Structures are given as structure tokens and as C-alpha cells.
Amino acid sequence: MSVSLAGLPSNLSTLFSAISGTGSTANSAASLVSIAQGSVTAATTGASSENPIVALQVAQRNQTQDIKNEALQPAVQRQIAAFTKAVNSATSVKQLLSNPTVLNVLLTANGLGSEAGYPALAQKALMSNPSDPNSLANQLSGTNSQWLSTAQTYQFATKGLAIIQQPSAISTITNGYAEVLWRQSLDAQTPGLSNALYFIQNAKNFTSAVQILGDSVMRSVVTTALGIPQQIAYQPLSAQEQSITSGLNISDLQNPKFIQSFADRYLAVEQSKAQTSTGSSSNLESLAVQAQGLLA
Structure with a gap:
């Protein structure tokens, strides 16, 4: 070590x-x-x-159940339900990413929750082509690599809604959203x-x-x-x-x-x-x- x-x-x-x-x-x-x-x-x-070391040990031990409990909180359930409905009914990427709830859940689940207050920037970055070295996602990756990672994961620029509308993708995002909220609650x-x-x-x-x-x-x-x-x-x-x-x-x-x-x-x-x-x-x-x- x-x-x-x-x-x-x-x-x-x-x-x-x-x-x-x-x-x-x-x-x-x-x-x-x-x-x-x-x-x-x-x-x-x-x-x-x-004791922070003990708190970390407890959080690790109880993580799976605590995340499930977080997802069952009424406010979280409402956000997840609204997100799921919006994704399944969306007809275009622009329409989907213009939904504040969708953007908040998606960004939070992918480590970009602090960027939810900049919807125009987020939409342009996520809709840019990650394969283009001059794309906004690539430009922003110098300060936060999660922009590029998220754009690569969902590939909105080339595959539209095809990836995010998959049930497995929706599940991953909503579970990730609940996990981030749980982790944030521990900081108090x-x-x-x-x-x-x-x-x-x-x-x-x-x-x-x-x-x-x-x-x-x-x-x-x-x-x-x-x-x-x-x-x-x-x-x-x-x-x-x-x-x-x-x-x-x-x-x-x-x-x-x-x-x-x-x-x-x-x-x-x-x-x-x-x-x-x-x-x-x-x-x-x-x-x-x-x-x-x-x-x-």
C-alpha cells in the first residue's frame, strides 16, 4: 500500500x-x-x-435494503413513476429531455445531479455525438467526465430513444436515482x-x-x-x-x-x-x- x-x-x-x-x-x-x-x-x-468509519461500515452492510427503502419513499416513487411514464411515451429525444423530471432523474442517476439547474446545457451535451471530438459532451468531459460517459451510454445523437426506452435501461436509471438519493441522505x-x-x-x-x-x-x-x-x-x-x-x-x-x-x-x-x-x-x-x- x-x-x-x-x-x-x-x-x-x-x-x-x-x-x-x-x-x-x-x-x-x-x-x-x-x-x-x-x-x-x-x-x-x-x-x-x-464515528465516520463505523458509519461507513453500517452503510455498506445495509446498502441493498436501504436503497430499496429509499425507492419506496412516496416522493421518490412519484419521481420514478413520472420518469418511467415520460420515457415510455416520448416520441423524440428533444421532447424527453425537455421534461424537468426526466432530466433530474437521468442526471442524478448518472452523477450529474448538480447540473440539473442548467437544462439547456444538459440537453445539448446529451444530444451531442460522443464520437465527435468537437462535440459538447467531449468538450465538457475535461471538467466532468460523466458528461461524455452518459452521452456514450444512451447515444441519443445516433440511436434516439432506442436505448433509454429499454426496460433494463429504465430500471438501471431509477435504481441509480434511488441510490444517489440514499447516499446523499447519509451526508447529513x-x-x-x-x-x-x-x-x-x-x-x-x-x-x-x-x-x-x-x-x-x-x-x-x-x-x-x-x-x-x-x-x-x-x-x-x-x-x-x-x-x-x-x-x-x-x-x-x-x-x-x-x-x-x-x-x-x-x-x-x-x-x-x-x-x-x-x-x-x-x-x-x-x-x-x-x-x-x-x-x-
């Missing part, structure tokens, strides 16, 4: 050296106890005191949990720093966990790549254990940031106790 701990607060750096297995198990456990004894104070009101109690789940599920698909930088969630998780400031976005692409690869061995993203520990690290940093922003101190005692279960 190759990952730099530079940029982390000293207590988190020590904690994640222990979690990731640096040194013996006994020494790692001792480090966790030392952190707990030397750094713990009660979290004050205003930031979640829930555990900042960053939605991103952590996305990272765990998708990290293995990323084989270069450029790909990571082109995915908004992956970029956020990796830069946050590595302590890279958000201002990196204003640097040349080569400098951004270097910032990623100097702290992360991309090949480690093929290792499920590494992915899990990296997601844990991201969540701990997110919680530390949230608590700092509200003037509360780090509640590491519970985190340390639970983290012992991650030691090999």
Missing part, C-alpha cells in the same frame, strides 16, 4: 498509519490507544460526533459518506491521474485524503497530475483493502474539517476504538 500521509493533521496521520497496517498489529493498536488518550475531547454541538450525519461510498464502488475503474481529475467525486476524495488544496484546479494539468501521483500509487486502486482504508482516511479528514469549522475538537476516542477492527 503506497500512499503519502503528507498534509494530514499529526493526530490523523498517526491514526491512519495505524489503520493502514504500518508496523506490527500490536504497535498499531498501541498507537490508536495513545491517540485516544492524548487527543480526545468531547465534540460540541454543531458537527456530527458519529456523516460528512462525505456519499463520496466515500462512490469511491469504494468505482475506484477500481480509474487507472490514471487524468481520469481521477476528470471525475468530480474521485477528485474530491483523493485530493482531500492527500491534503491537496482545492486551488490545484487552477494549476496546469501536468502539475495537477503530479500532485496526485506523488501521494498515490494509482495501481493501488485495484486493491480492495487499500480502497477501503483510503475511504476511511478521507472520512476522518472530512470529519476533522467539519468539527474544526464549528469550533469543536476531534473526537478520536471512538474512532480509535473502532479502527482497531480494521487492523490486519
Whole structure:
């Protein structure tokens, strides 16, 4: 496992050296106890005191059933029903993508929910030909690769409604919509949990720093966990790549254990940031106790 701990607060750096297995198990456990004894104070009101590592474990364990429960919520059911009806009755791509509900469900399910407020842009991007290097989907992929991925998936420009009107496509979209809503609901109690789940599920698909930088969630998780400031976005692409690869061995993203520990690290940093922003101190005692279960 190759990952730099530079940029982390000293207590988190020590904690994640222990979690990731640096040194013996006994020494790692001792480090966790030392952190707990030397750094713990009660979290004050205003930031979640829930252990982020435990919250992630619970979310992973209950994910399938929780997504089903989310899909059964009345508001979600109404959105899914309206989406399904509109897709099945549509006679043109333009008509379909002009429907606000359809656009919201489709974009949300494909990781573009934040773009739903720009319907004209979304319609043009999704209707552009992904095979054309000058298409809008390709142009936008420099900042968010999901535009190109979504245009390639449904191929509106060349196949019209043929793909999206398939029952399997409708099911995939509506299930994805419910999953994203479920993940987002988790962030209220555990900042960053939605991103952590996305990272765990998708990290293995990323084989270069450029790909990571082109995915908004992956970029956020990796830069946050590595302590890279958000201002990196204003640097040349080569400098951004270097910032990623100097702290992360991309090949480690093929290792499920590494992915899990990296997601844990991201969540701990997110919680530390949230608590700092509200003037509360780090509640590491519970985190340390639970983290012992991650030691090999």
C-alpha cells in the first residue's frame, strides 16, 4: 500500500498509519490507544460526533435494503413513476429531455445531479455525438467526465430513444436515482459518506491521474485524503497530475483493502474539517476504538 500521509493533521496521520497496517498489529493498536488518550475531547454541538468509519461500515452492510427503502419513499416513487411514464411515451429525444423530471432523474442517476439547474446545457451535451471530438459532451468531459460517459451510454445523437426506452435501461436509471438519493441522505450525519461510498464502488475503474481529475467525486476524495488544496484546479494539468501521483500509487486502486482504508482516511479528514469549522475538537476516542477492527 503506497500512499503519502503528507498534509494530514499529526493526530490523523498517526491514526491512519495505524489503520493502514504500518508496523506490527500490536504497535498499531498501541498507537490508536495513545491517540485516544492524548487527543480526545468531547465534540460540541454543531458537527456530527458519529464515528465516520463505523458509519461507513453500517452503510455498506445495509446498502441493498436501504436503497430499496429509499425507492419506496412516496416522493421518490412519484419521481420514478413520472420518469418511467415520460420515457415510455416520448416520441423524440428533444421532447424527453425537455421534461424537468426526466432530466433530474437521468442526471442524478448518472452523477450529474448538480447540473440539473442548467437544462439547456444538459440537453445539448446529451444530444451531442460522443464520437465527435468537437462535440459538447467531449468538450465538457475535461471538467466532468460523466458528461461524455452518459452521452456514450444512451447515444441519443445516433440511436434516439432506442436505448433509454429499454426496460433494463429504465430500471438501471431509477435504481441509480434511488441510490444517489440514499447516499446523499447519509451526508447529513456523516460528512462525505456519499463520496466515500462512490469511491469504494468505482475506484477500481480509474487507472490514471487524468481520469481521477476528470471525475468530480474521485477528485474530491483523493485530493482531500492527500491534503491537496482545492486551488490545484487552477494549476496546469501536468502539475495537477503530479500532485496526485506523488501521494498515490494509482495501481493501488485495484486493491480492495487499500480502497477501503483510503475511504476511511478521507472520512476522518472530512470529519476533522467539519468539527474544526464549528469550533469543536476531534473526537478520536471512538474512532480509535473502532479502527482497531480494521487492523490486519
